[in-house]
Amino acid sequence: MAVYTDITDEELSGLLADFDLGAPLSLKGVAEGVENSNFLLETEAGRYFLTVYERRVRPQDLPFFLELLRWIAGRGYPSATPIPDREGRILKTVRGKPCAIVSFLSGLAVRRPNAAHCREAGAGLAQLHLAAEGFAMSRANDLGQAAWAPMFAELTEAAENLKPGLAATISSDLELLADQWPKGLPEGVIHADFFPDNVFFKQGKFAGAIDFYFACVDALAYDVAVALNAWCFEADGSFNITSARQLVAGYEGVRKLSDDERAALPILAHGAAMRFFLTRLHDWGATPAGALVRPKDPLEYERKLAVHRSAPDLVLF
Amino acid sequence: MAVYTDITDEELSGLLADFDLGAPLSLKGVAEGVENSNFLLETEAGRYFLTVYERRVRPQDLPFFLELLRWIAGRGYPSATPIPDREGRILKTVRGKPCAIVSFLSGLAVRRPNAAHCREAGAGLAQLHLAAEGFAMSRANDLGQAAWAPMFAELTEAAENLKPGLAATISSDLELLADQWPKGLPEGVIHADFFPDNVFFKQGKFAGAIDFYFACVDALAYDVAVALNAWCFEADGSFNITSARQLVAGYEGVRKLSDDERAALPILAHGAAMRFFLTRLHDWGATPAGALVRPKDPLEYERKLAVHRSAPDLVLF
Numbered sequence: 001m002a003v004y005t006d007i008t009d010e011e012l013s014g015l016l017a018d019f020d021l022g023a024p025l026s027l028k029g030v031a032e033g034v035e036n037s038n039f040l041l042e043t044e045a046g047r048y049f050l051t052v053y054e055r056r057v058r059p060q061d062l063p064f065f066l067e068l069l070r071w072i073a074g075r076g077y078p079s080a081t082p083i084p085d086r087e088g089r090i091l092k093t094v095r096g097k098p099c100a101i102v103s104f105l106s107g108l109a110v111r112r113p114n115a116a117h118c119r120e121a122g123a124g125l126a127q128l129h130l131a132a133e134g135f136a137m138s139r140a141n142d143l144g145q146a147a148w149a150p151m152f153a154e155l156t157e158a159a160e161n162l163k164p165g166l167a168a169t170i171s172s173d174l175e176l177l178a179d180q181w182p183k184g185l186p187e188g189v190i191h192a193d194f195f196p197d198n199v200f201f202k203q204g205k206f207a208g209a210i211d212f213y214f215a216c217v218d219a220l221a222y223d224v225a226v227a228l229n230a231w232c233f234e235a236d237g238s239f240n241i242t243s244a245r246q247l248v249a250g251y252e253g254v255r256k257l258s259d260d261e262r263a264a265l266p267i268l269a270h271g272a273a274m275r276f277f278l279t280r281l282h283d284w285g286a287t288p289a290g291a292l293v294r295p296k297d298p299l300e301y302e303r304k305l306a307v308h309r310s311a312p313d314l315v316l317f
Numbered sequence: 318m319a320v321y322t323d324i325t326d327e328e329l330s331g332l333l334a335d336f337d338l339g340a341p342l343s344l345k346g347v348a349e350g351v352e353n354s355n356f357l358l359e360t361e362a363g364r365y366f367l368t369v370y371e372r373r374v375r376p377q378d379l380p381f382f383l384e385l386l387r388w389i390a391g392r393g394y395p396s397a398t399p400i401p402d403r404e405g406r407i408l409k410t411v412r413g414k415p416c417a418i419v420s421f422l423s424g425l426a427v428r429r430p431n432a433a434h435c436r437e438a439g440a441g442l443a444q445l446h447l448a449a450e451g452f453a454m455s456r457a458n459d460l461g462q463a464a465w466a467p468m469f470a471e472l473t474e475a476a477e478n479l480k481p482g483l484a485a486t487i488s489s490d491l492e493l494l495a496d497q498w499p500k501g502l503p504e505g506v507i508h509a510d511f512f513p514d515n516v517f518f519k520q521g522k523f524a525g526a527i528d529f530y531f532a533c534v535d536a537l538a539y540d541v542a543v544a545l546n547a548w549c550f551e552a553d554g555s556f557n558i559t560s561a562r563q564l565v566a567g568y569e570g571v572r573k574l575s576d577d578e579r580a581a582l583p584i585l586a587h588g589a590a591m592r593f594f595l596t597r598l599h600d601w602g603a604t605p606a607g608a609l610v611r612p613k614d615p616l617e618y619e620r621k622l623a624v625h626r627s628a629p630d631l632v633l634f
Contacts, residue, residue, distance in 0.1 A: 008428040008429070009425045009426070009427050009428055009518075010428070010429075012425070023519075023520055024425055025423045025424065025425070025519060026422075026423045026424055026425060026517070027425060028345075028347045028348075028349060028357060029347065029348035029349065030345045030346065030347060030348065030357075031345075031346035031347065031348050032345060032346065040345060040347075040357060042423055106342045106343045106359055107342065107343055108326045108329070108341055108342070108343055108344060109326070110326050111325040111326055111327070112325070112327075200343070201326075202340075202342060203340055
């Protein structure tokens with residue numbers, strides 16, 4: 001939760017002067033999103049979200065994210081659609097920071113997804129992959145497999161501090177992932193952060209996805225692997241195979257996986273666990289004690305890594 | 318800004334099961350309110366605010382606050398109206414904490430009120446005083462004049478640390494306030510925290526007030542004095558007499574002040590500055606470094622105290 005930027009009524013009126021949204025009626029800072037400041041904005045024209053881009057998101061990536069949202073919305077995907085100003089611009093500025101006004105997306109994230117939620121989430125992910133087809137812009141996955149070894153080079157001491165002996169284990173994981181990382185799988189735009197808190201439901205049905213600020217072009221099946229890790233582990237660290245089968249079945253109800261994609265899921269899931277382990281380990285060390293935002297525990301993903309390491313055929317359906 | 322309580326989709330559904338508001342459609346923690354956790358809640362029936370009471374607010378005071386909101390809403394005052402459940406209850410529980418669902422109030426707080434805003438605010442305050450007439454419940458002002466000397470007894474060292482010599486100055490202020498504090502002024506329900514961030518505008522017009530968690534029964538003119546301090550000082554510490562005259566004129570357009578009330582405004586404003594100085598000084602010392610909520614600077618009110626001390630006829634119109 002975070003609101004880093006404070007917006008005055010005058011700054012808001014200045015921003016809205018470029019839009020056909022009428023006068024502002026209310027603005028509420030929302031305790032949501034770690035990288036950005038988010039506001040619920042009500043104007044005479046309706047309800048919107050105002051996102052001010054603060055950290056992590058590189059300004060040069062913003063056109064990709066915003067145009068992607070416009071593209072998938074145009075193809076009917078339920079997400080927050082950027083609202084263009086009178087001159088058609090969707091990337092705007094407030095207080096000297098980049099910002100965008102997007103449509104308000106209703107829905108509730110679920111805290112403890114059950115197998116039925118996993119099925120819906122899988123379907124929602126596949127719908128995204130189809131909706132993004134034909135999107136002309138591209139963005140490399142800067143947190144993809146090639147990035148992990150260089151990231152870890154800076155984090156060996158942090159890993160050792162987290163758990164003695166862990167640095168060597170991670171090194172050997174990284175070698176295995178480099179050796180076995182699948183090539184040639186179908187690629188496209190992936191969400192890359194399709195976690196339960198980024199997926200909305202209404203009455204138990206998939207209602208949309210938010211937070212596309214890790215979206216990039218990579219293997220579509222890798223997105224499934226990220227979701228399997230995020231949705232199908234129980235609080236006690238065990239992998240719920242029923243939920244996993246439902247997630248994949250939901251996905252395949254919309255987009256069929258090829259044999260190669262299915263066969264690659266275990267190593268992709270191992271790699272996806274590595275990606276979130278590494279970024280959490282980095283954030284864990286980089287966040288000063290008492291900071292406003294508590295970082296997520298890297299040990300959660302260390303345990304998921306261990307599961308994939310010890311049961312490399314776990315995610316086979 | 319704060320959201321202390323995390324509410325799961327299951328807990329929310331449990332709470333809403335008692336209401337005729339349909340299914341929940343979205344819930345957003347709002348970075349607003351220091352004492353409570355606030356959520357924007359959307360259900361099939363519309364938009365609401367869910368407030369979970371956390372700190373400072375004593376549970377035994379909640380019926381007064383919530384019934385007051387119901388009373389003034391019933392008399393047309395723009396504020397957040399508590400929504401009763403199917404059995405008519407407005408004080409509910411979620412996660413073992415007291416909570417209430419209230420109507421959503423649109424409007425924008427202004428950061429730098431001008432004289433026209435002050436006039437509107439004065440009128441809005443007087444409307445509140447009239448709307449609350451006849452409300453049968455009562456609550457003493459536990460931060461009123463009688464409380465200041467005992468509060469300060471615990472804070473002399475903190476005052477000295479803030480500014481050497483300040484403890485003696487405050488002691489002499491407190492004596493003066495005790496001697497000259499007016500008695501017998503018209504009393505009623507006062508907001509007691511009618512600051513710019515608790516007052517909403519739409520298109521420059523008063524649109525409602527929020528945050529009634531200091532409301533109590535006290536001299537109505539004291540509420541005007543609190544507002545004069547809160548609205549009519551410039552960022553450089555100077556008192557804007559034009560804004561102050563407009564605030565009082567706006568107030569008197571709705572409710573006339575008696576001669577006694579007018580004559581009492583200077584000492585009431587001096588006392589109102591003392592009240593906020595003391596609570597800010599207390600919070601300043603009580604908040605650990607690096608806490609989620611940054612306390613407000615007590616020096617702002619120390620400067621306002623100094624203004625009233627040196628110009629005891631300043632707030633005379």
